[in-house]
Structure formats: structure tokens, C-alpha cells
Amino acid sequence: MSDWVITAENLTKVYKMGEVEVHALRGLSLEIERGEVVSIMGPSGSGKSTLMNIIGCLDRPTSGAYILDGEAVSNLNDDQLASIRNRKVGFVFQSFNLLSRATAVYNVELPMRYAGVTRGRKERAREALEKVGLGDRLTHRPNELSGGQQQRVAIARALVNEPAILLADEPTGNLDTKSGEEIMHLLLNLNKERGTTLIIVTHDQDVAAQTGRSIRIRDGVVEAHR
Amino acid sequence: MNLMQSFIEALESLSSNKLRSGLTILGIVIGVAAVIAMISIGRGAENTITGSIQGIGTNLIFVFRGGSEEVTNPKPITLGDADAIADPFQAPSVSAVAPVLQGDGKVSYGGESTFTSVVGVTPAYEQVRNTPVIEGEFINEEHMLGRASVVLLGTDVADKLFGRKEGLVGETVRIDGQPFRVIGVLKEKGGSSFANEDNQVMVPLTTAQNRLIRRQSRENIDLLLVQAVNAQVVQEASDEIAQILRARHSTEIGVDDFTTFTQQDFLDTARTITSVLTIFLGGIAAISLLVGGIGIMNIMLVSVTERTREIGLRKALGARKIDILVQFLTESSVLSLIGGVIGILLGWAISTIVGSIAAANDAAINPSIGIDTILMATLFSTAVGLFFGLYPANRAASLEPVEALRYE
Numbered sequence: 001m002s003d004w005v006i007t008a009e010n011l012t013k014v015y016k017m018g019e020v021e022v023h024a025l026r027g028l029s030l031e032i033e034r035g036e037v038v039s040i041m042g043p044s045g046s047g048k049s050t051l052m053n054i055i056g057c058l059d060r061p062t063s064g065a066y067i068l069d070g071e072a073v074s075n076l077n078d079d080q081l082a083s084i085r086n087r088k089v090g091f092v093f094q095s096f097n098l099l100s101r102a103t104a105v106y107n108v109e110l111p112m113r114y115a116g117v118t119r120g121r122k123e124r125a126r127e128a129l130e131k132v133g134l135g136d137r138l139t140h141r142p143n144e145l146s147g148g149q150q151q152r153v154a155i156a157r158a159l160v161n162e163p164a165i166l167l168a169d170e171p172t173g174n175l176d177t178k179s180g181e182e183i184m185h186l187l188l189n190l191n192k193e194r195g196t197t198l199i200i201v202t203h204d205q206d207v208a209a210q211t212g213r214s215i216r217i218r219d220g221v222v223e224a225h226r
Numbered sequence: 227m228n229l230m231q232s233f234i235e236a237l238e239s240l241s242s243n244k245l246r247s248g249l250t251i252l253g254i255v256i257g258v259a260a261v262i263a264m265i266s267i268g269r270g271a272e273n274t275i276t277g278s279i280q281g282i283g284t285n286l287i288f289v290f291r292g293g294s295e296e297v298t299n300p301k302p303i304t305l306g307d308a309d310a311i312a313d314p315f316q317a318p319s320v321s322a323v324a325p326v327l328q329g330d331g332k333v334s335y336g337g338e339s340t341f342t343s344v345v346g347v348t349p350a351y352e353q354v355r356n357t358p359v360i361e362g363e364f365i366n367e368e369h370m371l372g373r374a375s376v377v378l379l380g381t382d383v384a385d386k387l388f389g390r391k392e393g394l395v396g397e398t399v400r401i402d403g404q405p406f407r408v409i410g411v412l413k414e415k416g417g418s419s420f421a422n423e424d425n426q427v428m429v430p431l432t433t434a435q436n437r438l439i440r441r442q443s444r445e446n447i448d449l450l451l452v453q454a455v456n457a458q459v460v461q462e463a464s465d466e467i468a469q470i471l472r473a474r475h476s477t478e479i480g481v482d483d484f485t486t487f488t489q490q491d492f493l494d495t496a497r498t499i500t501s502v503l504t505i506f507l508g509g510i511a512a513i514s515l516l517v518g519g520i521g522i523m524n525i526m527l528v529s530v531t532e533r534t535r536e537i538g539l540r541k542a543l544g545a546r547k548i549d550i551l552v553q554f555l556t557e558s559s560v561l562s563l564i565g566g567v568i569g570i571l572l573g574w575a576i577s578t579i580v581g582s583i584a585a586a587n588d589a590a591i592n593p594s595i596g597i598d599t600i601l602m603a604t605l606f607s608t609a610v611g612l613f614f615g616l617y618p619a620n621r622a623a624s625l626e627p628v629e630a631l632r633y634e
Contacts, residue, residue: 053628056542058541058542058627058628058631059626059627059628078546078547079546079547079548082541082544082545082546082547083544083546085541085542085543085544086543086544087544091542091543093631097535097539097542097631099536099539101238101239101242102238110540110543111543111544113231114540114543114544114545114546114549115544157543161544
């Protein structure tokens with residue numbers, strides 16, 4: 001029997017835009033195994049972002065069951081969702097989303113603060129930054145770092161609470177080819193070393209090609225697996 | 227997240243936009259400073275006024291005609307009443323009684339003249355009202371018996387007529403055309419009292435009755451000043467006076483045709499007036515604090531909008547509603563707390579300056595800032611920060627993470 005870290009069954013999501021109902025997901029089902037590297041692809045409007053938001057517990061499905069790392073998420077309230085995000089999901093965004101006035105260490109500390117960790121935060125943040133190769137940039141602020149370095153800080157921040165899944169939304173989208181390759185290399189290495197499940201939402205065929213499985217979404221359902 | 231961290235983080239975030247934070251703080255500073263200055267100046271005025279009332283004498287009772295509104299034709303206070311009250315068997319708590327006639331007159335010397343109040347007094351007045359002379363002597367029994375044409379000058383009158391306050395004994399002034407010999411000059415009392423006691427002249431009561439201040443009956447007087455034996459028995463003395471006068475005026479029970487007024491009554495009245503004034507001033511000042519609070523709300527709303535993405539990110543990383551709420555509430559409270567502290571210092575400076583300006587103009591207002599004022603201002607300004615920060619903070623906390631992250 002497989003060890004599923006994500007089980008989604010018959011997910012639907014309906015947005016109300018004024019009078020019009022938009023069906024972003026139409027009964028989507030999906031399973032992802034622990035330690036897997038999966039890419040999610042699809043044209044814009046396919047429901048890809050909606051799916052990512054639900055997988056990342058930023059949003060709730062209108063109907064359907066979603067189990068993340070053994071916890072049923074569909075019916076939790078906002079604060080319970082926040083707690084799940086904090087413990088089980090590490091986010092890496094296309095535009096890095098670092099706090100611009102804070103140092104790298106402080107940025108990486110942030111998830112631990114919301115987790116209620118009071119001791120040893122600085123040490124853990126430093127270790128995480130060393131792991132992504134930024135041991136010499138601890139007190140730099142985002143505007144003193146290159147795009148690739150900023151994304152490394154974001155990855156360190158995503159990993160610091162040791163989440164069940166790492167959810168990366170176009171992680172190389174804002175980077176040049178070389179930095180992009182480095183970031184992909186880093187993400188894949190982390191998956192190999194730590195066994196963290198890696199889910200990458202992307203447009204980029206080259207990125208998708210490096211993942212073990214690629215899921216194609218169209219019109220709110222899974223169109224194809226590779 | 228503990229409070230100290232939130233506090234430091236709030237400081238960091240506020241210092242990232244110094245001008246904006248500074249201007250917002252300024253709003254609170256002005257509000258708090260105004261409240262502090264107004265209340266302390268009001269209190270200073272109250273102290274000055276009550277102090278000058280206490281200067282009248284702590285065991286003094288005023289008795290004058292007219293009391294209950296139901297009495298249509300109140301009997302006048304007479305010399306007979308005064309004698310009865312002075313009787314130690316009828317009123318053991320009374321030590322001295324000074325009947326007074328009050329009028330106005332034109333006092334002139336040479337080419338100078340002044341219109342001033344003329345007071346007919348008995349020798350007891352000196353003791354009862356504590357009005358010593360700086361030269362010459364007070365009116366005595368001989369002057370009374372002889373209805374002597376003698377006068378005591380207040381210092382302001384002396385100054386106006388003679389241009390000096392000394393060496394006047396033996397001069398002759400005219401009151402309403404009649405010659406009076408100056409037998410002394412009254413000690414200066416200062417202008418702080420509500421009636422200026424330096425701008426008056428005193429003549430023997432008998433002289434006034436006969437020649438200056440005529441009343442329906444020669445027995446009638448305007449005012450009785452009664453001195454109680456000591457400050458503790460003022461109330462008893464007042465009760466004794468009331469009993470004697472009720473008997474002598476044969477009034478119905480419960481409707482007096484006279485009024486006794488103790489210094490305590492004056493104090494109470496004055497305190498009521500000044501505290502209303504203080505509350506009024508403080509209230510007006512509080513409006514500016516309110517405006518400062520609205521400034522905080524405004525700036526926090528802008529800040530929430532500006533930092534929508536940051537809020538979205540924090541939520542994605544696991545911040546609960548309460549975490550965001552605390553973050554923004556801390557920021558607005560820090561703004562108002564800093565404003566409050568600076569405002570207290572500024573308010574203290576303003577009231578000190580006002581106090582010294584007043585002192586330079588001979589109006590002694592000693593502004594007093596109590597711990598209670600400071601506490602109140604601090605609490606109030608922090609409460610303003612919390613109250614006006616609540617709405618923006620709540621708005622930040624209720625943002626949907628998905629939409630906040632997507633916000634450009």
C-alpha cells in the first residue's frame with residue numbers, strides 16, 4: 001500500500017463573480033505519494049492556481065475531500081488552516097515574497113515565530129540558510145541579494161519548519177536561466193536528501209521534465225498524467 | 227509571539243516610514259499636550275482661587291438679609307441682631323461680631339478724586355477680617371461714640387489720591403464733599419481676591435450711618451461678619467446665629483429671611499465653578515486628542531493597504547488572525563504611546579510657561595500636574611491608539627490569504 005501525503009477526491013471549487021458562477025475545479029481527484037516530485041501544468045484558466053491554493057491550504061474546496069499528511073483539511077476554520085500551513089506546507093513563490101526590511105535570518109525565522117518556537121530560532125534559521133548555500137549572507141536584506149539568492153532565502157524559510165510538502169509556484173519564473181537551473185537543482189537535492197515531497201506548479205516544459213511525474217490540468221479536471 | 231518581540235517589530239516597521247509615523251505621532255502629541263496643559267492650568271486657577279478664599283479667614287461667617295424665596299418681605303439685619311449674636315450666653319461659639327454698612331462714594335484730595343466703596347465698620351472688624359493698618363491706627367470706640375470724621379484708606383485709594391502709600395496720617399480727604407481726617411492706611415491685601423479690598427475706604431459705622439450711607443432705619447446694617455471661636459465650631463456658630471435670628475425675626479419654621487454663608491460654602495462654590503471650567507477646557511482639548519486618534523486610524527488603514535501582500539505572506543506562513551491583529555494593534559499603540567509620552571512633556575512645558583507668564587503679570591496661577599493627570603493622559607492616549615487601531619487591524623486580520631497574496 002502506498003504512503004499518500006496528499007489525497008484529493010472529487011474536489012470542486014465555485015467562485016461567485018457577481019451573478020456569474022465560475023467553476024474553477026470540477027470534480028478533480030489527485031494522489032501524491034510521500035517523497036514524490038510532481039509538477040502541475042496547465043494553461044491559465046485551467047484551475048491550476050485554484051488547485052495549488054487548496055493543496056497549500058490557503059483556500060477550501062467547495063466540495064470534496066482533501067487529506068494532507070493524514071489530516072482532513074476540507075472543513076477546518078481559518079486559524080486551524082493557518083496552523084496546518086505553518087506545520088505541513090512550505091511555500092516558494094515566483095516573486096520570492098520576502099519581508100524587504102528584514103534580514104535573511106529574520107525572514108527565515110518567521111514561520112518558527114508563528115509556530116510558537118521561542119528557543120534556538122536563530123540557530124535553526126542559520127542552519128537552514130547554510131543548507132541552501134547562503135551561510136555568508138545571514139544579515140543581508142533582500143535588496144542586497146540577487147534574485148537567485150532571494151529565492152534561496154525563500155526556500156530556507158519554506159523548509160525551516162520541516163513541512164510535509166514543499167509547494168513551489170513557478171519558482172524559476174523570475175530568474176535567469178542559470179539561477180533557475182541552480183534553484184531547480186537545489187530543490188531536487190533537498191527532495192533527495194530529506195525526502196520532502198516537492199510539488200512544482202509551472203508553465204516551463206524544461207522544469208516539468210525534471211520532475212518524476214507531471215500532472216496536466218485542463219478545465220478543472222486532471223487531463224493527463226505522465 | 228511575545229509582547230516584547232511585537233513591540234520591537236512594531237518599532238522597526240514604524241521607523242521604516244519615519245516622516246509618516248512622526249506626523250501621526252504629532253497629532254497625538256498635540257492632543258495629549260493640550261489636555262495636560264488645560265487641566266493643569268485649570269487646577270492651578272482653582273488652587274489660586276480657593277487659596278484667596280482661605281485668606282479671608284477660616285472661621286468667618288457672613289450673615290446677610292434675605293433667605294428663602296418664600297419670604298416676601300425679609301426683615302433687615304439690625305444692630306440689635308448683632309448685639310444678640312455677640313452675647314456669649316446665646317452664642318457661645320461666636321467670638322466676635324462686626325456689623326458692616328457698604329456704600330459707594332467719591333473720595334477726593336486736592337485735584338485728584340476716585341470713586342470707590344465706602345465701608346462703615348466697628349473696631350471688631352480689624353480682628354474679624356484681619357485687616358491691620360500699616361501706619362496710624364484702626365477705628366476705635368472713641369471714634370464710634372463721637373461719630374468722628376476719620377477715615378482709613380486702602381492702598382489703591384491712597385496711591386490714586388496721593389501717589390504714595392505712606393506718610394498720610396493727618397491729611398484730610400473729602401468723601402462726597404465732607405472732610406475726613408486720615409487716621410491710617412490699611413495693609414495691602416493683593417489683587418487676587420474677587421473683590422479688590424485695597425480699593426476701599428473705611429469709616430466708623432456710626433459716622434457712616436449718620437452721614438454717608440443712609441438706610442431706612444438707623445438700626446439697619448448690610449452685613450454681619452461673625453467670627454467663630456475656632457475653625458472647628460464654625461458650623462455650630464452658624465447654627466447658633468440661625469437660631470437667634472429666627473427667634474428675633476419670628477420667622478416661620480423652615481423659611482429663614484436671612485442667609486449665613488461660611489467660608490466653606492464659598493470654597494465649595496468656587497470649586498464647583500473652577501472644576502466645571504477645568505472639565506470644559508479639558509473636554510475641548512480632548513477633541514484634539516480625538517482628531518489625533520483619527521489620524522492614527524487613517525495612517526494604519528493606508529499601512530494595511532500597502533502591506534496587503536506582506537499580510538498575505540504572513541498568513542501563508544501560518545500567522546493566525548490574532549497574530550496579525552496583535553501586530554497592527556501594537557503598531558498603533560506604540561504610535562499613541564510615544565505621542566502620549568512626548569505630549570505629557572510638552573503639556574508640562576506649556577503649563578509651566580503659562581504659569582510663569584501669569585506670575586509675571588501678578589496673577590498667581592500655579593499649574594499643577596498630578597500623577598493622576600499623567601496616568602489619565604497615558605491611559606487615554608493608549609486607549610485612543612487601541613480604539614482607532616482596532617478597525618484597521620481587524621481589516622488586516624480578516625484578509626483572505628489567497629487574495630492578499632495576489633494583491634499588487
